[in-house]
Amino acid sequence: MSATEDNDTPESMTIIAWSGDLDKLWPTFILSSTGAASGMDVTVFFTFWGLFPLVKEDVRITGYDAMTKSLAGMNPPGFKKAKLSKLNMGGSGAWMMRKVADKNKLLPPEELFAMCQELGVNLWPCQMTMDLLGIKPEQMVEGLGEPVGAATALQKMSKSNINLFI
Amino acid sequence: MPDTAKVVDAKGQTCPMPVLMTAKGIKEIDSGQIMLVEATDNGARSDIPAWASQTGNEVVESEEADGVMKFYIRKK
Numbered sequence: 001m002s003a004t005e006d007n008d009t010p011e012s013m014t015i016i017a018w019s020g021d022l023d024k025l026w027p028t029f030i031l032s033s034t035g036a037a038s039g040m041d042v043t044v045f046f047t048f049w050g051l052f053p054l055v056k057e058d059v060r061i062t063g064y065d066a067m068t069k070s071l072a073g074m075n076p077p078g079f080k081k082a083k084l085s086k087l088n089m090g091g092s093g094a095w096m097m098r099k100v101a102d103k104n105k106l107l108p109p110e111e112l113f114a115m116c117q118e119l120g121v122n123l124w125p126c127q128m129t130m131d132l133l134g135i136k137p138e139q140m141v142e143g144l145g146e147p148v149g150a151a152t153a154l155q156k157m158s159k160s161n162i163n164l165f166i
Numbered sequence: 167m168p169d170t171a172k173v174v175d176a177k178g179q180t181c182p183m184p185v186l187m188t189a190k191g192i193k194e195i196d197s198g199q200i201m202l203v204e205a206t207d208n209g210a211r212s213d214i215p216a217w218a219s220q221t222g223n224e225v226v227e228s229e230e231a232d233g234v235m236k237f238y239i240r241k242k
Contacts (some may be wrong), residue, residue: 037189
């Protein structure tokens with residue numbers, strides 16, 4: 001049943017983007033762009049490892065101590081360095097996956113992310129993760145919403161027909 | 167074959183592009199007008215009708231020949 005036929009309130013989808021893995025970023029942005037293109041109110045809440053792809057590629061996350069610096073070192077910023085969740089093989093797995101995707105004309109996550117921005121998907125960084133890992137707002141890519149917390153994410157989820165954790 | 171106000175060529179595009187291109191194209195025609203979407207992605211066979219159902223637009227006719235799917239969509 002389509003909500004658009006019954007009233008003016010669009011259906012809603014919220015995705016918790018917890019993983020920064022390449023093969024999980026794909027479904028996140030394929031579903032969110034398609035949802036927005038289908039008239040849904042779509043929100044993606046980026047938390048934990050899901051936050052790193054949104055950090056500008058040229059940023060060196062220094063964190064605030066040795067441990068946050070080390071965690072940042074294991075999770076390089078930007079989409080381009082995203083790893084595969086399995087068989088990453090030091091990056092060659094991710095490289096092959098991108099090659100295969102390109103050959104099949106599947107857009108890379110960074111381009112699908114740009115589509116999501118164009119389609120008006122709400123892109124919310126998790127404030128707590130930013131504080132925890134020492135990521136500053138100015139180190140994040142443009143076009144994101146204000147950083148929010150768990151209560152704001154839950155408020156949106158309680159009103160969403162579809163809630164996913166990826 | 168219905169008269170079309172616009173043609174969206176999504177041939178060679180992979181999921182989710184045919185749907186995104188369809189959604190973009192429908193904004194450029196008026197209510198009641200018909201848009202033709204051409205696609206070759208196997209997912210489009212079910213995805214275009216699903217998108218239409220979700221958005222309240224209507225697939226008035228569809229056909230498939232030589233690996234190309236054609237969907238005629240009337241804008242709500």
